[in-house]
Amino acid sequence: MPSQSGASRVEAAQPGTPSLLRKLNDRAALELLLDGRTLTRSQLSELTGVSKVTVAQMLARLEDRGLVAAVGEQAGGRGPNATLYSVVPAAAYVAALYMEHGLVVTAVADVTGRVIAEAREDTNGAGDPVELVRAAVDRACRRAKVSVRRLSAFVIGSPGVVDPHTGDPQWAFNLPEWHEGVLAGLRGALRRPVVIENDVNLAAIAEHAAGAAAGADDFVLLWIGVGLGLATVLGGRLHRGASGAAGEIGWLPMPGAPVTTDVRYPAGGGLQWLAGAEAIRALAAESGFDGRGAAESVRAAVDAVDGAEAGRAKEFLDEIARRVGLGTAAVCTVLDPGLVVLGGEIGLAGGEALAGRVAAEVGRICPIRPRVVPTAVSSEPVLRGALLTAVNQARADLLASVAG
Numbered sequence: 072m073p074s075q076s077g078a079s080r081v082e083a084a085q086p087g088t089p090s091l092l093r094k095l096n097d098r099a100a101l102e103l104l105l106d107g108r109t110l111t112r113s114q115l116s117e118l119t120g121v122s123k124v125t126v127a128q129m130l131a132r133l134e135d136r137g138l139v140a141a142v143g144e145q146a147g148g149r150g151p152n153a154t155l156y157s158v159v160p161a162a163a164y165v166a167a168l169y170m171e172h173g174l175v176v177t178a179v180a181d182v183t184g185r186v187i188a189e190a191r192e193d194t195n196g197a198g199d200p201v202e203l204v205r206a207a208v209d210r211a212c213r214r215a216k217v218s219v220r221r222l223s224a225f226v227i228g229s230p231g232v233v234d235p236h237t238g239d240p241q242w243a244f245n246l247p248e249w250h251e252g253v254l255a256g257l258r259g260a261l262r263r264p265v266v267i268e269n270d271v272n273l274a275a276i277a278e279h280a281a282g283a284a285a286g287a288d289d290f291v292l293l294w295i296g297v298g299l300g301l302a303t304v305l306g307g308r309l310h311r312g313a314s315g316a317a318g319e320i321g322w323l324p325m326p327g328a329p330v331t332t333d334v335r336y337p338a339g340g341g342l343q344w345l346a347g348a349e350a351i352r353a354l355a356a357e358s359g360f361d362g363r364g365a366a367e368s369v370r371a372a373v374d375a376v377d378g379a380e381a382g383r384a385k386e387f388l389d390e391i392a393r394r395v396g397l398g399t400a401a402v403c404t405v406l407d408p409g410l411v412v413l414g415g416e417i418g419l420a421g422g423e424a425l426a427g428r429v430a431a432e433v434g435r436i437c438p439i440r441p442r443v444v445p446t447a448v449s450s451e452p453v454l455r456g457a458l459l460t461a462v463n464q465a466r467a468d469l470l471a472s473v474a475g
Contacts, residue, residue, distance in 0.1 A: 093132070096121055098474045100129045104139060104158040105466050107183055111145055111153040130156055138162050138469065158182060163223045163465040164215075166208050167457035169270065170229040172245040175203055176454055177211040179222070182469065184462045188215035200248050201256040208261065223468055225257070225265040226461040228273040228453040230298060235315045240267055245298070266460065270294075271318060272309055273456030274414055274448070275302035280459055283412045283447040291408045292446075293320070293399060296366075296415035297348045303406060321347065323398055346394040351417060358387040366416040373424045388421070388428055395425075396432030403439040414446040421445065 099119045103110060112130065116123045133139035140159050144152035160181035169176040177190045190211040194203055204227065212219050231243025239251045257265045275292040278284045284292070288307045294300040301318035303310040311317050321343030324330050331340030344350060348365040355361045355368035360375070360383070362368040369391065375384040399411055411433075412418075413426050422445045430443035448455060 093129075094474050096125060096129050097132055098470050100126065101133060101138060101158070101473055102470055104156065105182065105469070107158075109142055109155040109157045111155055113153060115156070133473075136473075138473070160185060163469055164217050164221050165224040165226070165458070165461035165465050166211065166222050167454055167461050168204060168207060168225070168227045169451070169453045169457065170200070170204075170227060170246065170249065171270075175207045176451065177207040178454055178458055179211045179215040179217055180458055180462060182462065182465050184458065186458070187217065188212075190214060198248070200246075200253050201260050204257055205260045219261070222261075222263060224461040224464040225261060225263055226273075226457040226464070227257075227265065227267045228270040228457045229267060230270050230300075232314070232316045232319065233267055233269050233311075235311045235313075238267060241315065264464075266464070268457070268460065269300070269302075269311075269315070269318070270453045271300035271302045271414075272311070273460065274446075274452035275304055275309065275412075276456035276459055277448045277452045278412055278414065278446060279304060279307075280456075281448070282452075283444045284410060287410050289406075289408050290410035290412060291402055291406065292412045292414050293395070293402070293418065294415040295346065295348075295395065295413060295417040295421075299343050299347055299398070300415075301402065303408070305406070305408075320398055320402070323401060325394075325397055342394075342398045346391070346398065348417065350394070351391060354387065354390060358390075359383055360387055364416075366420040369417055369425065370420040373420065373422060376424060388425055391417075391421070392425060392428030392432050396429050396436065399429055399441075399443070400433045400437040400439070403433060403441050404437050407439055407441075409441055411441045411443045412446055413443065414448075414452060419446050419449060 096119065100115055103115065103118055112123050112126045116126045130139055138159055139156055141154050142157040143155045145155050146152050160183050163182040165180055167178050173194055175192050175194055178186050179188050180186045188211050190207060192207060208219060229240060229243060229249055230245060231249060232241040234241050239254045240249045241251065243249045254265060254267055271292060271294045274294065278292055284290045290304050292302040299321040301320040303317060321341060323342040325342050325345050328344045329340050351365040360368045360372045362371055372384040372387045375381065413421065426443045426445045434440045
């Protein structure tokens with residue numbers, strides 16, 4: 072049997088005791104307020120099912136711990152105004168980071184999820200990853216005027232495979248210093264729990280929370296950028312695979328594409344060779360839409376679809392959709408997710424014009440006809456997913472502390 076955790080352990084140790092009931096009531100009230108709501112005693116009484124007198128005692132205990140505070144009043148009918156209560160934002164702080172070749176983006180947020188400060192730094196693609204992260208966190212905390220010691224959760228998003236058992240990065244071909252042992256180094260340097268997660272998985276978390284996949288229990292996020300990646304959500308849960316490599320779709324063998332045997336540091340192959348940023352950049356040059364990068368070229372073609380260059384623009388987008396559609400069809404015939412979100416800088420640039428073409432291509436070559444849509448998270452999806460994960464961890468820790 073699985074081991075008990077959290078409140079279930081408390082129940083097993085103290086069945087039916089007044090102390091247990093107080094803890095469970097306090098937890099229930101705090102959980103409601105952690106959702107960002109401001110509530111009166113009457114509203115908390117109605118939502119928790121306990122008396123107003125008990126709610127007053129619950130709030131007093133939570134206020135004594137610095138977790139809840141009165142933040143205003145709600146005008147009512149007859150009688151005095153009702154006091155409104157909210158969680159104290161400073162009850163916990165978190166840090167989220169996005170690591171990429173030559174770039175570290177850091178954000179510090181409070182327990183409500185409000186971002187207090189962000190910092191971006193060009194790392195020139197080199198440096199000890201533990202020192203890079205520690206320095207980035209220090210800078211962001213100085214901007215936020217929050218001590219690093221007050222951070223209760225760290226979540227780092229990066230390309231590559233993360234071992235689902237140890238939490239260590241296994242390899243990322245564009246981050247050669249990001250390897251096994253980094254997690255222990257980070258935990259030692261920061262003296263706090265640290266989580267490392269695949270970047271596309273975190274982008275899918277952001278998409279699921281407030282993007283094109285909101286409310287969807289089953290979907291895939293196909294990331295089209297410098298590299299190709301796939302995040303799979305089934306039954307509302309991320310699927311990482313036995314070794315953490317689920318979604319490394321760049322190695323999917325494709326007709327007409329070479330197959331690489333150098334799987335740790337690939338120069339290209341499979342779907343990556345056919346539909347990655349380098350391939351799209353080359354296709355853009357042939358089509359006359361060569362820009363500063365693949366995403367800019369795709370965006371220029373989308374803008375030209377209704378103009379004088381409509382013919383060339385449509386041919387360019389059709390060819391991208393044909394290539395992306397091959398990989399999407401392979402995924403859909405195995406998973407049948409119902410919803411495919413095109414993310415990454417190229418998925419974002421292609422928008423509805425590319426998504427509609429991919430949907431048509433998938434429907435043409437396989438019996439599965441998923442809904443294909445562009446990402447609705449236009450800014451820093453990996454960082455947003457890391458923040459959501461970190462805030463959820465901080466909230467879970469607060470609730471566990473209240474439940475004893």
